[in-house]
Amino acid sequence: MVVFTFISVSLLTAFMNWKKIIAIGLTGCFLFSGCAEQRQNAQKMGEEGTQEDSYESTTFAMDTVMTFHIVAPDGEDLLIEAEQEVKRLEKLFSVTDEDSDIEQINDNAGDKAVTVSADTLALLKAGKQLGKATNNAFDMAIYPIVKAWGFTENEYTIPTQETLDTLLPLTKVSDVTIDEEASTVYLEKEGMAVDLGGIAKGYASDKLAELLKKKGVKSAWLSLGGNVCAIGTKPDGSPWRIAVQNPADENDYVGVVEISDACAVTSGGYQRYFEENGKKYHHIIDPATGKPAESGLTSVTIICKDGTKADALSTALYVMGLDDALAYWKTQDDFEVIFVTEAGEVVATEGLKDSFTFDGKGNDYTYRVAKR
Secondary structure, three states: OOOOOOOOHHHHHHHEEEEEEOOOOOOOOOOOOOOOHHHHHHHHHOOOOOOOOEEEEEEEEOOEEEEEEEEOOOHHHHHHHHHHHHHHHHHHHOOOOOOOHHHHHHHOOOOOOEEOOHHHHHHHHHHHHHHHHOOOOOOOOOHHHHHHOOOOOOOOOOOOHHHHHHHHHHOOHHHEEEEOOOOEEEEOOOOOOOOOOOOHHHHHHHHHHHHHHHOOOOEEEEEEOOEEEEEEOOOOOOOEEEEEEEOOEEEEEEEEEEEOOEEEEEEEOOOOEEEEOOEEEEOOEEOOOOEEOOOOEEEEEEEEOOHHHHHHHHHHHHHHOHHHHHHHHOOOOOEEEEEEEOOOEEEEEHHHOOOEEEOOHHHOOEEEEEOO
């Protein structure tokens, strides 16, 4: 999933710090929080169970604001390590840093294989597997088309069908060759390019959780843009509570989901789009058409212990649409989903029936639980 958050340089400077939270009602973590009364009510849900030795920091990486909250005596030092780790991964996965693994792979498309780090190899392998598993609804090689729409540099344009027809053959994940033994990656066709923006933050959350758990952390949450990863529970043993944004109102939410030792990742067409002649064009591209997905969904939230998988699936299931996404979910047993549809329906899969609280009636949403 790609979440684009914009912040001024002055605000960013103010955010780049860590602080100790002592005996105050620390907020719960929320996928998308606004500033209205609804958000204040949601925050109250996460205020229980805080304690001393709670530390929090905010930084900017992977094109989004990230907040880390750790409950541990050495949390101050762990926050520094966490920020260093996410910055390390950013340098590997960036599509704009000429020295990154990804930029080197793209620069040598159709020419030669490139030796990459273990992390880049692992993430590209996961991306390729998830692309195959979702019948390419998730496509890490879609970058040439995303660029053609102008989403990479905020210079929006509607590409012609001729342009799309030219670019679509360059977006086949099957043309990404990974040699695990040699630790190399090769893009088979000149003009191909991979972009890990739809999966990198999920991978980063997994790596951060692994790092912190090895250090003995049993209670923490990590917010990487629209990706939230919970380590353990709140200090009082209760689950972390995540508010799922109302796609039609950034200051509102459609419900709250409780998670422990899991990640919640949302993709939505409302997160980034442009308008032309009265029509909205969002950034989630359907790999089959090269155009913004018209799936009847406005957001998809995946709950899964694997942040990498959750990140990719939030995009893939959005592209699939409700019926195909539910059919895919029925074949799996390691994730749950909350859908919000253009028709005003909120649909949660049955594994969430005891952990998701619907709160969208006031905005004319209806609710149902999807069963296997």
